Amino acid sequence: MNYWLMKSEPNELSIDDLKRAKREKWHGIRNYQVRNMMRDVMKKGDLALFYHSNAGKEIGVVGVMEIVKEAYGDVTQFDAENKYYDAKSDLANPRWLCVDVKFVQKFARQVTLNEIKSNKFFADLPLVKKGNRLSVVQIKKTHFDKLVLLASKAV
Numbered sequence: 001m002n003y004w005l006m007k008s009e010p011n012e013l014s015i016d017d018l019k020r021a022k023r024e025k026w027h028g029i030r031n032y033q034v035r036n037m038m039r040d041v042m043k044k045g046d047l048a049l050f051y052h053s054n055a056g057k058e059i060g061v062v063g064v065m066e067i068v069k070e071a072y073g074d075v076t077q078f079d080a081e082n083k084y085y086d087a088k089s090d091l092a093n094p095r096w097l098c099v100d101v102k103f104v105q106k107f108a109r110q111v112t113l114n115e116i117k118s119n120k121f122f123a124d125l126p127l128v129k130k131g132n133r134l135s136v137v138q139i140k141k142t143h144f145d146k147l148v149l150l151a152s153k154a155v
Contacts, residue, residue: 002041003144004048005061005127006101007135015050015063018103027074027098028084034136038071038097041138048101049139049147051127052110060112061147069100107151121146 018024046067073094076084089095116122126137
């Protein structure tokens with residue numbers, strides 16, 4: 001099993017949106033490195049931390065989701081009205097992929113980016129490495145478990 005941290009802006013898709021829907025397409029990825037990880041490494045049954053990004057002071061890990069459908073063509077790349085449209089993408093060989101995720105858990109409290117950065121345990125977590133701006137990163141099980149544990153503790 002693999003473990004992931006996947007970022008979404010809450011105005012696009014929040015943990016509460018996923019909780020209501022139960023299952024969603026994780027689409028709009030327009031980075032080749034992330035696309036390749038989704039295609040080659042991410043598998044059904046993998047677990048991912050849901051991270052709210054670009055949410056003002058509310059940036060951080062807010063819950064857990066599960067990968068329930070492996071990578072397939074992201075339909076938004078073919079929709080000229082969609083902001084993720086890619087005129088160069090080929091229907092027979094889609095350039096961009098998405099996965100389906102399902103809601104597992106919303107944390108009682110958010111583990112903030114500042115809290116993660118200030119904890120030496122996470123020094124090698126891709127999220128805090130300088131220059132890493134990927135929306136999806138693979139993480140170690142130990143990091144995953146520690147973040148879930150921190151989310152269960154009162155500040």
